[in-house]
Amino acid sequence: MALLVTGVAGFIGSSVAAALLARGEQVIGIDNLNEYYDPALKRARLERLGAAHGNAFTFEKVDFADQEALEAFAAPHRFDRIIHLGAQAGVRYSLVNPQAYVRSNLMGQINMLELARHREVEHFVYASSSSVYGGNESLPFRVEDRVDHPISIYAVTKKADELMGESYAHLYRLPMTGLRFFTVYGPWGRPDMAMWIFTKSLYEGTPLQIFNGGDMRRDFTYIDDIVRGVLSCVDGPPNDDGKRKAGGSKSPHAIYNIGNHRSEELMRMVSLLEQATGKTAAFNFQPIQPGDVKDTYADITAIQRDHGFEPSTTIDVGIPRFVEWFKQYHHID
Template identity: 50%
Template sequence: MKFLVTGAAGFIGYHCAVRLCQAGHDVVGIDNLNDYYSVELKQARLQRLRDMPGFAFVALDIADREGMQTLFRSHRFERVIHLAAQAGVRYSLDNPYAYADANLVGFLNVLEGCRQEAVGHLVYASSSSVYGMNAKVPFAVGDAVDQPVSLYAASKRANEVMAHSYAHLYRIPTTGLRFFTVYGPWGRPDMAPFKFTKAILEGRPIDVYNGGDMSRDFTYIDDVVEGVIRIQDCPPPYADEPESARLDAPARLFNIGLGAPVNLLDFVGCIEAATGMQAIKQMKPMQPGDVPRTWADVETLAQRTGFRPATTLAQGVASFVSWYRDFYGV
């Protein structure tokens, strides 16, 4: 089939595009290559993609309405995997308009493209951030998510609501995936796994927030990609679904996480084991917009796809550290 992957030079987008090309699909990847984090890393991912049969790259910002309209008209995509976004909780405190442009205007352009060209399935990235300060654990897709604690989280929740409205009005099959702290080779420099590994290898201190009293449902990139690939092949509504269970729109949401939260200090311990070095810890208070824990309920994902993320933290961290040492020559 012919796929559009937005954010193809990004972490998850790169891995998804690779997987689709390996499966023999035609993939058009778009990215604006902004400098939110290292453009060199994005270019390195993109260079590997350019060498893959079936891949074509278009430099494009999803907030460019005319550019997106031309893209959709020119290619007639059968499926869209939308992973481009302005990421980061803390960045949103100082750069709110970046989130409006990418996560709201950009997402609307994607929805309109899918509507105008009758795309068969839109799969898009949401985030565990939508759960906010939810006290009930594990987080399930049916939980209340109406009190986000960051603009980033609010923009991702807005995407879910927008997608549902388009699914209802225009019968566009949409699936939102709430990712939980994704890490692994080619990962993002702004996230804790990368920042901690870099600092530890350089002998610099790491900032440990909330005194280390935090936990995250760390999810290895291969598990995330497997979930995306399986879900994209299951557009709603589902033929095996009883009539009584069907919603008023072909729109669904799933968590993609390991389903096993890890204390932040234990995570640091895994990096120490993989690097063979001790971390110098600086304890800091909780940051604005942050949450004390995340924990994914992945039962609906397992029921629908037969897949349950299973890569252990020790395996995943060892793989990431190995990639980091190789890529940066340390």
Template identity: 55%
Template sequence: MRILVTGTAGFIGAALAQRLLARGDEVLGIDNHNDYYDPSLKEARLAQFVDHAAYTHLRADLADAEAVDRAFAQFQPQRVVNLAAQAGVRYSLKNPRAYVRSNLDGFLNILEGCRHGKVEHLVYASSSSVYGANRKMPFAVEDAVDHPVSLYAASKKANELMAHAYSHLYGLPTTGLRFFTVYGPWGRPDMSPMLFADRISRGEPIDVFNFGNHSRDFTYIDDIVEGVVRTLDHPAQPDPSYDAENPNPGTSNAPYRVYNIGNDQPVQLMRFIELLEQNLGRTVEKNLLPMQPGDVPDTWADVSALRRDVGYAPDTSIEDGVARFVEWYREYHGS
């Protein structure tokens, strides 16, 4: 198939592009290479596949409607995976306008491209952050997500609402995936696994928020990519059992779906740090601090809907995943 993937210089986008190329798809990747974090890491990810015969790279911003329209018209994708976004909960407190430009304006341009290009299926990145102040565990797609605690989370909830409008109005099949704490080789340097690994490897103290009482549904990158591909290959369909008088937020009478994609096995943050220390061969001091604004104490994905509909079955244990991450980390940094 011809598949347009946005964010292919990013963590998940680069891994997904390689998986699609390996199975024989033709991929157009779009990324704006912004400097939210070290652009050299983005270039290194791309270097793994940018010269593949079936891959074409476009350096463009999704908020540039003309560039996006031109990409759709020239490539004529059959399916689209939108992973590009301004990421980061904490950064959204400092630079909120970046989230409107990328996550709202940019996503609208993708929706318009899919609509006019008669795309068969749009899969897009949502986030576990949409659960916000919700404290019911595990988080399920049937739960209300009306109380975001960051603008980043609000922008991702807005994406789900925008997608539903296009599914309803134009029959565009859309599937939103709420990612839960993705980690692994080539991960983002602004996320805790890389931040902790950097400081542990240098023997420096690490800041641990919520006094170490966080738990996260850490999900290994390979399991995430497997779930994205399975979802992409199953275009959303109207739910024949949808009841408009008792609506299910995860489905619709339009071709629309929302799923959690996680490991369904939350891990205490202190356990994750312990595994990093074991694999890096060093223990460090922990500065136990209060929870930061916009953060949530715990996440846990109920992935039963994704298991049922596409056969999603994450199988990477936290012990194996951390060991593989540290192996890559040492090789990448030459240590």
């Protein structure tokens, strides 16, 4: 099977591509290698994929928000399924550059849906986000919950992606799965995420910026668990049988939470980072930031039921693994 993976130089995209290649699939990857964070990290992920898998992996630098460029790229390629993980990520950056989110997450999504429709792919899997739950105070977050009150432009675009997906699934009977990721971390992670930022500060001896006085909880999900969840969904497209799917759809469109089903206190995460690095943190406490939520917690009943997904990595195991990788990547003794 040949699969097109967008955002293949990203954290989740490169990890999913590596798992697909390891089981013998052909992967065609695209990414625009933008400078939202250091492109050197993105290139290092690509080099790792190419070195390990040779001709089974093909990469082209493509901006899927550019319709003409996407069509020109796709013309000579054959692929059976699409895993659309590319997006403009980050809640806080959406406060200062909302146009980037509209372009990548809205125009990009519609361009990819059109590509999937015209190619009649077997399954279109795309990234959503736990951010769609906004200020929902009912925990854990369930895919059946209303998500009509986003509190960031990033969340707005991800909810819009789900609505576009529902429309295409209904109109064209295109099997589709949206995945709401919860605070993904681990080796080859993103430098704009709290775990990376805190680890960097610990090694540099600078204070950790802690928001809301540290009174926050997150459903931290290790990358290996995320990858297993993604692949299980890729392998099991929703049937077009008229029955209501996860997320409430009667079209061949399912939406799932992929989380660890554990809501951990932020300061417990910091404590584990201190243990793993051997450093003691200093703190700079700040009020909660616009667009942030106090708690996240994934109800994974739907993906457990439909795909047998069971996360297996607690932060007690995952955080030391991340720190060990961080040390190797940055050549820290």
